[in-house]
Amino acid sequence: MSTRKINAGPGSASRPESRPESSPEPRFAPDALDRRPVRPSRLGYNAGMLVVGILFIAAIYGTGMDVRALLDLPASIIQYGRLMASGVFQIPDETVAGYWSQSFDAMFESVAIAWVGTMVGALFSLPLGFMAARNMSPLPIYVVVRFVLSVIRAVPEIIFAIAIMLPLFGFGSGGGGALAGAMALGVSSIGTLSKLISEAIEAVDGGPLESSRASGSNHLQLIRWAVLPQVMPEVIAIWLYRFEVNIRASAILGVLGAGGIGSLLSTVFGARDWDRIGIVLVVIILVTMVVDQISAFIRHRVIHGARIRNGGGAPQEDDDDGGAPTPGPVSGASVEDDPAPKSTRAAAGL
């Protein structure tokens, strides 16, 4: 490679081509900079892919699943899908209308469970978030709270439901199961919510903190006037995001006996009543999508504010209020143009 004369790399063309003929050294001696860049070794990458491939095959054996079952899958999807579609698209007589309204009731109960669970989580997560933020709390509290939060995050919500909430509040839709599910979701939300909130607090702009310290505020005043205005939009977005997650999570608790759509799902699947299964699934999809849309809209509105460039909007913005800690828009500037806040997406990886 290095001996190649033509196309000796960038810079070779600009070298002086002609030198005094008398000079004994070659006209052009390529040095290290003139070589074409060497293709980096792909050994690590290839080895990694190999390991992943081996892992994949080993895992397929590990599950002990019968891949031949896949052959029958398309046929049964078509068969059962047709049954479900016939359930959904029939003209609803009284019974079928009852199925629809029952499905909607169960789904709304799920939404209520998720809302109450998110509220419980939100109530505890704000103070805990402050305690778990390094810039807001002393080291001992920080360490202890962080540890407790990571334990809470490691425990799946079904454990809270099975171990504490269901026996405490009762089973079933009527018998307090919904409340049990809500409390289980709430407790397990605390871990994630507090972690996200503490990250938002740690990323806070230091200017307002400094200025309120300089003007002699105590710790509570500092939180109230310097931190909360900055983080509140993001915190609200985090809560709403968790609300969406909780709607889905409430389904599994319902199967355990916590009411809501999960109970209905396990009932209709237990009976193999494909008409009703189709109706329930359609209701789930409809309600979840609508709730997601509303929540995404509110998140976007809360983070980016109402200011639409061409339309003026509400005259809330004083043009000359120099360094005041503006709440919404400033913290919105740190967030990418995206319905979910950055920390929510990062914590997509929580």
Next chain:
Amino acid sequence: MTTTADEATRGSATRAVTARPEAPKPSGLVYLGLAGLAVLAFIIFWVTRDSGEILLIPLGFVTLWAPLYPVIGLAVMLLTLLVCYRARVGTMGGFGALAFITMSYWAGSTVNFTLLEIPSRWSNVEPRLRAFLDPNWSYIWTVRDQWLITISMAVVATLIGCAIGLVLAMLASPVSSPNKGVSQAIKAVNSVIRSIPDVGWALLFVAFIGGTAHGLGPMAGVLALLMFNIGIVAKLLSETIDSVNPGPVEAADAAGANLTQRNRLAILPQVLPGFVSYGLYVFELNIRASAALGIVGVGGIGSAIMLQLNRFAFENVAAILIALIVVVLLVDMFSMYIRRKLL
């Protein structure tokens, strides 16, 4: 609440010498309309109430009655509106507060929210908690086969789900998709996939191809986790692709790359770190989810939990759950390690 209050006092922190700028007064008419909404909500609460508790308001010459909880709700709503008005919160903020209270009231009454029964029902929990605090340690090791199945299911579902999710995300993001129609269609499909909860997918596939009873549990479980993962990965990754740096994409276009080349060379390298971390994230989710999904008859550790639960062998359940916490923590640490190594 706090935000809204802050919004009002935003301007006051600036000038100490001159008159402090005040937030503009919100329109009283709109606030009256909001109060009207509150009354409307009160009427709806009244009509749909479950509890028969009644509040009596003696006025001297006549005694009015009203249902207790809706009246409390109305009082809270009106009080909040008053506070918002005095704090000069914008009308949108007032409406948000009102909607929040209404939603909370509705949700609370739907789930019959009460904490008063906890002391009387505590006796139900105590034996269970005691069993959970005294796990049967020797049982932990007996379910290792189920653990193997759970982890294998998670690995298979993660790998296939990430691959399909990558393709769907490429098609769904307007930056990398062939045209707008494809992008919209894939987005719609994706939001349908995402809106069915994981347990819904598990029940569907158990019904389609048979559950643990037929020895097909793991297959159904893998398929359910697969759909669950595709939804998550496609959503997160397509949002990442949306916000990709346009420079390399333009360069690829200028150099005459076709769509595949452009996606492969200009977009994929940019989103690869995000892709890996989403993959690790869904792997963690899969471990948790497959523990939960065992309840509905897909294989893995969840079916062991369900079995012991039905036998009321809480010591054994406790042992499995402790192992579950340990495994989740280990997976968490492992994925953190990989993330730090790769990114």
